[in-house]
Amino acid sequence: MSKLRCHITISLDGFVAGANQSEENPLGEGGEVNESARIFEESRENIGAAVMGRNMFGPVHGGAWGDEQWTGWWGDNPPYHYPVFILTHHPRDPVEMEGGTTFHFVTDGIESALEQARKAAGGKDVMLWGGANVAQQYLAAGLLDELELHIVPVLLGDGARLFHNLGDAKVQLEQVRAVEAPGVTHLKYRTVT
């Protein structure tokens, strides 16, 4: 079955370290290439579409989309190469980029975004790109299937926590594996329903 998967780098004190995270540098600055490279490669396998929060797509600045020409941080050929469904309150026509990435803008909520992404994925999995707030919503709604945390030995002291705002949701996780790599540990969990 098509799964909803999420990879998030968090500090040892539990804050989402998303700021410098990217497809090219999935662990944020300081990420090393080694056992982590295998994990990273694996994270890209069997993904047919993605869901992304509005803040990961672009900066928030005045007006509905601020700049209607904004097409993400990633240049003309974003590293996704699949349809990406962006959660937003502001309708916008899809934007087709080079290399197979199309940005779709979803205004009717997380379930709709997942449904559309699943359909577009054609049987493959859907990647949830975050950020923290969006991951929280999918976790709380019981829609996330797999969560891989990249734990870096940094204390951020402040920021967004992945496991906040879960309300009364009874989220149950099961450890799938732990992989040690220099400067980071990759912890994979699946949700139990």
Place this chain on the structure above:
Amino acid sequence: MSKLRCHITISLDGFVAGANQSEENPLGEGGEVNESARIFEESRENIGAAVMGRNMFGPVHGGAWGDEQWTGWWGDNPPYHYPVFILTHHPRDPVEMEGGTTFHFVTDGIESALEQARKAAGGKDVMLWGGANVAQQYLAAGLLDELELHIVPVLLGDGARLFHNLGDAKVQLEQVRAVEAPGVTHLKYRTVT
């Protein structure tokens, strides 16, 4: 050199899961015997003394020590078999138990407790038994050398956080290793000064 070492079980959302933790059941309820047994054995090696917070030693109830006869949760023969220095505001004479455990009560702060424990350890390491508040104080003071976190896939949603109350302390940690075991991952860090 004699190190100050600390083992703490924390939930995936970062709360100290100390309630059901004990020497016999170091991972709290649900802890399994396997790779974790090796980690547990290792944690007991080369320890010559310990420091412990007052709340780990006994229940807080009216009066200085409530019950002056209180000698801990562990019966006549506690599982330590070395001197244990308990941080408290209430002076009390040392209590010698069976099996080599002696409880000393330290009223002049964490540095004094560590100094006394180090001296008693005779070159071996000192175990910091927690709880969270005491661990925070040693972390913030830059006195902790080694921290091993046992991360269990549970969301507690509330409780004490190990990495709170660090004030302006610049705590730097380095990942030493990660060990996967059923239902838990053991993450070992050392502090960098």
